[in-house]
Amino acid sequence: MSSIREVSPLNRESAPYDVLVVGGGINGCGIARDAAGRGASVLLVEQDDLASHTSSASTKLIHGGLRYLEYYEFRLVREALIERERLLKIAPHIIWPMRFVLPHSKILRPAWLLRTGLFLYDHLCTTMTLPKTRAVDLRTDVTGRPLKSDYVRGFEYSDGWVQDSRLVVLNAMDAARLGASINTRTQLINAERGSQLWAATLLDRVSGETRTVQAKAIINAAGPWVAELLQARVGVASKNKVRLVKGSHIVVPRLFESKQAYILQNPDKRIVFAIPYEQDFTLIGTTDVPWEQDPGKVEISKAEIQYLCESVNRYFQKSVSPDDVVWTYAGVRPLYDDNSGNASAVTRDYVLDVDASGAPILSVFGGKITTFRKLAEHALEKLVTYLPVLGGPSWTADTPLPGGDFASAEFDRQVAKLQAYAPHLTPKTAWRLVRNYGLRAFDIATAAETEMGQWFGATLSAREVDYLIDNEWARSAEDILWRRSKLGLFMTDAEKAALQTYMEERVGTDRPTGSEASQTWRQDVA
Incomplete structure (x- = not known):
């Protein structure tokens, strides 16, 4: 789309980020993607792996929430149903009707x-x-x-x-394509507020190194840690609770x-x-x-x-x-926290809280995976007053996520095309690759089986592992077996151990944590 600015983060000058997003779950990655597409410079930090907590522990549904009608949540259900239609179109590889x-x-x-x-x-x-x-x-x-x-x-x-954790990763990948710097295993220790800028201290949880970055605004999408971040790390009071x-x-x-x-x-x-x-x-x-x-x-x-x-x-x-x-x-x-006495009756709606007594901070309370894209739009709308760069047109409703630029009715045809291109793939393997990666499966599969490298079991090849390390921030066997896929259900302990050994060897000699489209780790810690 002409309204999306696609840039390389390697070209970014040493200057304050427009937005520092804290939290690599679905809301944080969705916000980072939308903001980067509007032309903002974005840094996202996640203390663990992408989708390592709430966003990989859902019931995997893109739904309106039928039972929420019982609690008169009509606006939330309607918004979610509208989003369901949009998400089915922009991610047909990882989201499908049921x-x-x-x-x-x-x-x-x-x-x-x-x-x-x-x-x-x-x-x-x-x-x-x-x-x-x-x-x-x-x-x-x-x-x-x-x-x-x-x-x-x-x-x-x-x-x-929906494959929930893959939805998170695809949003992060697209954010990186648009210039965002995605830093996993990086924790916000604290942030000092000025009238125009935040100075945030970040800890690399692998190397133990700290660094300080500046940002014009912070978006607190820390999920279960949203209130703790406000109180303990940035010193901002809020009447809203989680x-x-x-x-x-x-x-x-x-x-x-x-x-x-x-x-x-x-x-x-x-x-x-x-x-x-x-x-x-x-x-x-x-x-x-x-x-x-x-x-x-x-x-x-x-x-x-x-x-x-x-x-x-x-x-x-x-x-x-x-x-x-x-x-x-x-x-x-x-x-x-809407003060409901019944945990099942607590609203799944979201509240966006902006504190602009100095440099602004927006905090996300609540939400559900189905409405992440709309939540991101609403969050950026609330910050436009303070960051005019975010005032560009909304663009994410019709733009496919990586690998998803095909119609859902064409899924079986794409599987057949992949098998024709790489005839050594079994039908099960070809189906899984297209279901996980969409058209990106053609970047993983090779015409010759010998080029796929070592096979670890459960249809997982070294070629796919390398792709996940280089493009999807995978750093451990757990990242691949339980978040980038669910192949952990099928592999033996010995196969899992062999995968972990291979990854330790690869990651140890290929230090940057991020996508090939966003190799910013060395630059940012320099």
Whole structure:
């Protein structure tokens, strides 16, 4: 687009950044991308890996939030449904439609209420392109086969699925393409405020070195640490508060063969999803548990595992137990504290708080992955008064994320093209590469198998690992196995150890942390 300024960060002169973004989750990376595309000089710092906390611990849904209608969150649901349509178009490789089956339980919400809510869900977004809701007879419909005979009627509706941590990385990659400097494993220690500029002290958590940078504005997208950053690191008071809620998930061997997901109502009125996952598994979640401990150290409890198993066993013929769980993950959602007494009822809306008593700082409270792009637009709009460079036109609604510049209907054709180009790839490998990287898969695959290098297992080659190190800030086996992909579900301990050894050798001789499009580490610490 002509309104986007694409520059190389290597050409940037030693001057204050327009924006220092703190936090490499979905909101921080989305904001960095939008700001860089408007012509701002952007530095993003993330204390760990990109998407290493909340943004990789979601239920992986791009959705309006059907249950939020029950709490009258009509504006939030409408905005999310509109964003769902946009995201399906700009990232068809990592976001795709999915049908959800909602079995009706006589002891919970009445059928008329579900039907009314789904009618609103179908019509709050006037540009909806996905199939609308249909009533199903679970006794005869294929979607009822995995369910117990107690459930005779239900509804099927549309929503979207996303590879959440990849969504974060793709936003960071595009931000880097547009000139942003993306620094992972870099922590903001403190920042001193002047009338026009911030002086921020940053710690490289790998080398232990510190440096000071200047910025005209700070955007605090630190997620669970948003309030701590304000109070302890920059000394800014805010009336807004964050409420931490732990959401946990379990992964079990595949419960059903069909492609649709299930949304299950529980007696406590919470919702649990059972979703096809990585072809061979079923993802079950989530819980809503208040959390008051370190948000960086969170794991599922035995009680949560039992709760999720019971939720599934209430509906499905095939039962699961804690012994069936092959993987778990948990994350802390930093929700805006609206003083709700029920963790499940806490709003998923977001609040943007600007303090401009000196150089401005904007803090992001709350939000959900589906609305990250709109949140970024709203955040920059709030800063335009102080940073006119951000006043350019909004541009992210129609611009594909890296690898996503093809129509979703062309996905299978792209897989076939990749196999034709690299015939040594198995259908499963070709499918996975296009599903993860879109058209960038053609940068990874080679016509000759010998050029793919070492194979670590689970279809992972050295060629792909090198791509992730050079372009996607991967620095450890964990980064690749659990955030850039979910291949950790398929690899043996020995294969994982071999991958870690290879990465240590590569990273040790190739020090910059970042994308080939944003090799700024050496420059920034010099």
